[in-house]
Amino acid sequence: MKKKLVSILLGAAMVVAALGGCGSEPTTTPTEGTEAAETDTTEPEAEEDAAETEESADTETAEAADPADVTGEFTYWTYTDSANNLVNEFNKVYPNVNINLQVFGGDEYKTKILTALQSGTDVPDVFDLEEGYIYEFLDSELIADLSYINIDEIVKDFYGFQVAQMKDTSGAFKCLNFQSSPVAIWYLKDACEEWLGTSDPAEISAMLSDWDSIIAKGEEVYEASGGAVQLWPNLGEMPKVVAFSNDPLISADGKMTISEDWTNLIDAMRTMYDSTANAELGSWGSEWAAAWNEGKLLFRVMPCWDFFTDWEMNKGNVGVAAPFLASYEGATGICVYNNSEKKDVAGEFLKFVASDEFQKINLESYNQIPASKKVCDELAEGFSAEDFGGQNILATYSEICDKIADITPSKYTRPSINEFGKAAGEGVKAGQDNDTIIENFKSAIKDKYPEVVMD
Numbered sequence: 067m068k069k070k071l072v073s074i075l076l077g078a079a080m081v082v083a084a085l086g087g088c089g090s091e092p093t094t095t096p097t098e099g100t101e102a103a104e105t106d107t108t109e110p111e112a113e114e115d116a117a118e119t120e121e122s123a124d125t126e127t128a129e130a131a132d133p134a135d136v137t138g139e140f141t142y143w144t145y146t147d148s149a150n151n152l153v154n155e156f157n158k159v160y161p162n163v164n165i166n167l168q169v170f171g172g173d174e175y176k177t178k179i180l181t182a183l184q185s186g187t188d189v190p191d192v193f194d195l196e197e198g199y200i201y202e203f204l205d206s207e208l209i210a211d212l213s214y215i216n217i218d219e220i221v222k223d224f225y226g227f228q229v230a231q232m233k234d235t236s237g238a239f240k241c242l243n244f245q246s247s248p249v250a251i252w253y254l255k256d257a258c259e260e261w262l263g264t265s266d267p268a269e270i271s272a273m274l275s276d277w278d279s280i281i282a283k284g285e286e287v288y289e290a291s292g293g294a295v296q297l298w299p300n301l302g303e304m305p306k307v308v309a310f311s312n313d314p315l316i317s318a319d320g321k322m323t324i325s326e327d328w329t330n331l332i333d334a335m336r337t338m339y340d341s342t343a344n345a346e347l348g349s350w351g352s353e354w355a356a357a358w359n360e361g362k363l364l365f366r367v368m369p370c371w372d373f374f375t376d377w378e379m380n381k382g383n384v385g386v387a388a389p390f391l392a393s394y395e396g397a398t399g400i401c402v403y404n405n406s407e408k409k410d411v412a413g414e415f416l417k418f419v420a421s422d423e424f425q426k427i428n429l430e431s432y433n434q435i436p437a438s439k440k441v442c443d444e445l446a447e448g449f450s451a452e453d454f455g456g457q458n459i460l461a462t463y464s465e466i467c468d469k470i471a472d473i474t475p476s477k478y479t480r481p482s483i484n485e486f487g488k489a490a491g492e493g494v495k496a497g498q499d500n501d502t503i504i505e506n507f508k509s510a511i512k513d514k515y516p517e518v519v520m521d
Contacts, residue, residue, distance in 0.1 A: 209402070251387045
């Protein structure tokens, strides 16, 4: 545990140092916009060299009438095997672009990409960053502003929260998010029919209109089942529901404000803990998964990329309902290295991934919810998911995505939510009052982010 903590703190310190350097010094290779602005002060020899470099570049992407005419290569780093899907589909359309995809383990990946950016050595042309830490990177000048591929136009049909996620603190587009991960309430239809009297997602959502309603319904189920069935999994899944509906705990400029919505959440967690609605089964654990798959736990709060359903046992018996507040969990942002000589062909890759064509493929072939509202709503017409007993899950997920707040996160956003949930959960179980819980939360944040200003 100590080794893990040291690793996390070291990683955070490295990010601060790297991005601090990025912000204070210009990059060694200017962007296209910078080149244009500095043309008058460039020596003729340098201009000729730049022109020769452009002419000899191994990409031919300008206004290609046929994707097969686009040639080139670039290196792409990621932490997820699903990137193979993107590359394979891209190469079906762009067969003459060679992508050197390298997949690294999640634990080592953040440090590896950070070290490469710091040193400027062997930096990939394109790389993925995960939602939990991406905003530690996006303000760096080493990450390309995607305005060079006309990103505003490319994502104009995306959900508002997706567009907001792609920006740095200045409002510049620095990554592409290409799929959605809305949080929903997962349930088994037969279990809900037995204990709630319905398996209709809209009716289930209506039953769960706030924490008081959820707790009351859970106590009814517990009593009716003789204690054999419980409704809510644990305290930790409560912050997932409210994560992006409450005001951020820490602003982008490092000021902490704990609104009444967050203290109300502590109160709700305390009431839940003291009730029979709460199963207190650890999320993603074997007991938690088994209880849900057997119908002994009615609900799980999960994004659309669920890994815990026993489909052999429950194919056609699964449903998803919209929570009373809207949120998302997990996201992958694709970034382009600003000093890359392959930015043009990398841009073609990003444009393809954002296209309606790929958004549809990513759903139909890989079961990923589109980032594009236009595509999601179009495909939702008459959509029926066999694994979900014919439910139109796209309509449910689009309903959730429409309600997610258009908040541009900062490096503090997700970590502060996680730390608050941890402090609240542990504090409630220890019998602490709200003031003590909040002080413990502040202490954890001060350890991680000493620059944060607190009341």
